[in-house]
Amino acid sequence: MSESFLASLKRDFPADFLSQKPADLEKYGKDWTKVYAPKPSIVVFPRNTDEVVRLVKLCAQNHMPLVPSGGRTGLSGGAVAANGEVVLSFEKMNQMGPVDVLAQTVRVQAGAVTEAVHQHCAPHGLTWPIDFASKGSSHVGGNIATNAGGVKVIHYGMTRNWVLGLQVVTMNGEVLELNGSLEKNNTGADLRQLFIGSEGTLGIVTEAILKLTRVPRQLDVFFFAVDDMSSVLKLFLEARRAPFTLMAFETLTHNCLEAVQDHLKLKSPFTQKYGAYVLMEVERPDSENAQTVLDQWLEGLFEKGFVHDGTLAQSPREARDLWSLREGTPESIYHRGLLHKNDISLPISSLEAFVRDMTEMYASQHSGLEVYLFGHIGDGNLHVNTLKPAEMDREVFLAQCVEADRALYEIIRKYHGSISAEHGIGLLKKKWLDYTRAPAEIALLKSLKQVFDPMNLLNPGKIFD
Numbered sequence: 375m376s377e378s379f380l381a382s383l384k385r386d387f388p389a390d391f392l393s394q395k396p397a398d399l400e401k402y403g404k405d406w407t408k409v410y411a412p413k414p415s416i417v418v419f420p421r422n423t424d425e426v427v428r429l430v431k432l433c434a435q436n437h438m439p440l441v442p443s444g445g446r447t448g449l450s451g452g453a454v455a456a457n458g459e460v461v462l463s464f465e466k467m468n469q470m471g472p473v474d475v476l477a478q479t480v481r482v483q484a485g486a487v488t489e490a491v492h493q494h495c496a497p498h499g500l501t502w503p504i505d506f507a508s509k510g511s512s513h514v515g516g517n518i519a520t521n522a523g524g525v526k527v528i529h530y531g532m533t534r535n536w537v538l539g540l541q542v543v544t545m546n547g548e549v550l551e552l553n554g555s556l557e558k559n560n561t562g563a564d565l566r567q568l569f570i571g572s573e574g575t576l577g578i579v580t581e582a583i584l585k586l587t588r589v590p591r592q593l594d595v596f597f598f599a600v601d602d603m604s605s606v607l608k609l610f611l612e613a614r615r616a617p618f619t620l621m622a623f624e625t626l627t628h629n630c631l632e633a634v635q636d637h638l639k640l641k642s643p644f645t646q647k648y649g650a651y652v653l654m655e656v657e658r659p660d661s662e663n664a665q666t667v668l669d670q671w672l673e674g675l676f677e678k679g680f681v682h683d684g685t686l687a688q689s690p691r692e693a694r695d696l697w698s699l700r701e702g703t704p705e706s707i708y709h710r711g712l713l714h715k716n717d718i719s720l721p722i723s724s725l726e727a728f729v730r731d732m733t734e735m736y737a738s739q740h741s742g743l744e745v746y747l748f749g750h751i752g753d754g755n756l757h758v759n760t761l762k763p764a765e766m767d768r769e770v771f772l773a774q775c776v777e778a779d780r781a782l783y784e785i786i787r788k789y790h791g792s793i794s795a796e797h798g799i800g801l802l803k804k805k806w807l808d809y810t811r812a813p814a815e816i817a818l819l820k821s822l823k824q825v826f827d828p829m830n831l832l833n834p835g836k837i838f839d
């Protein structure tokens with residue numbers, strides 16, 4: 375970083391705009407992946423769009439690369455700054471405007487924390503339905519840049535569906551107001567959608583108009599025990615046909631449940647071990663006989679014989695405890711040792727065959743690796759994690775994971791799935807991008823990057839080189 379660039383930053387921005395403290399460089403230069411050593415030159419904390427515009431222009435003049443950084447909960451290294459970049463933290467851009475109850479929208483700055491948006495809208499009976507375990511830290515800007523999914527996608531869809539308007543600062547310092555708060559606007563290609571999911575490589579999201587929906591009525595949370603993925607999918611079919619609204623349909627294998635029990639000291643609802651579990655959340659039917667409807671459905675389900683046990687939360691606290699069994703899974707297996715993660719998706723109709731092939735592949739080619747499987751099964755999204763065996767050397771494990779990934783991605787390709795369902799590509803998955811995106815597509819994506827960021831200064835090296 376040149377002295378003149380630093381002097382301009384100090385001269386043109388407020389005193390608390392930047393930090394070069396080693397602790398800040400370490401903290402803001404990385405994300406949750408924790409596998410890349412952070413090495414930014416500086417961290418800056420704008421408070422408004424004007425400061426972002428002035429910063430971008432200064433960076434462009436000085437050829438300084440910029441990494442947008444939200445809550446740093448990303449799991450693909452998208453917000454990592456490992457090469458002397460400027461980290462643009464949105465921590466101080468967290469203002470939220472008034473909730474428009476008629477239009478059911480709210481305008482927020484990119485650094486608004488996901489859960490804070492929920493709390494801001496709840497008194498109006500409204501919510502922004504992007505919901506997952508990291509919502510207490512992740513930012514709206516990060517959610518938009520990753521097109522985040524989560525535990526309610528089966529009902530609400532991805533973040534993309536819940537963004538009406540975007541304010542984006544481009545690398546030439548222009549401020550784009552895309553779509554405003556319009557529900558309908560068929561005036562050519564929708565640029566807003568290009569920025570959603572582009573992992574901060576095409577433009578900087580500074581504000582967003584979020585689309586809201588009503589807070590659901592009473593939610594019932596079930597936890598079921600079954601044998602295997604085939605039974606999980608049978609249960610899914612029953613749930614899809616049921617007389618209630620399915621809000622979440624999540625699964626985990628027994629070793630995931632054990633990890634949560636060990637780490638979070640939570641109890642399994644069951645006395646026996648089973649092959650797989652399903653957490654299901656439903657919105658109670660809006661009728662007086664809702665309880666009878668649920669009871670009848672449950673009775674019919676158990677009569678079919680493939681669900682071995684099940685429990686229905688009797689209080690909000692019990693519901694939270696059941697959710698913790700699923701949401702505590704990533705953190706709990708992470709505590710068991712060195713973990714290799716995959717976040718993949720398949721067409722739902724191919725899930726059973728895929729899991730069969732995948733299980734066979736690990737058993738025959740990588741039997742030393744223990745697979746922890748959990749995920750948003752109702753969306754065809756599985757988190758496939760492997761843990762380093764205690765006796766295995768770290769380097770041997772990492773090399774074996776590369777081989778196992780290659781075999782896994784071949785199976786994904788066979789079933790027309792995706793190597794990254796919701797965590798993005800970032801640094802972590804870029805060498806595998808062509809398992810899901812065709813060469814012609816990648817060439818077009820590279821041309822787009824050239825249009826929006828000809829000097830390759832915005833989050834360089836993410837998604838592709």
Ligand SMILES: Cc1cc2nc3c(=O)[nH]c(=O)nc-3n(C[C@H](O)[C@H](O)[C@H](O)COP(=O)(O)OP(=O)(O)OC[C@H]3O[C@@H](n4cnc5c(N)ncnc54)[C@H](O)[C@@H]3O)c2cc1C
Nearest residue numbers: 444445446447448452506513515516517519523524574579
């Ligand atoms: C325990 C845990 C559970 C999780 N569960 C889920 C889940 O269920 N579903 C899911 O989808 N994800 C999940 N994640 C991943 C992560 O929380 C999401 O990807 C989230 O959307 C990232 O938001 P963030 O603010 O932390 O972004 P960051 O990690 O800070 O950044 C992510 C990407 O967005 C870019 N970016 C950030 N802000 C901006 C901006 N204003 N403008 C342009 N680009 C920007 C960054 O450069 C980076 O490329 C989970 C993570 C953890 C740790």
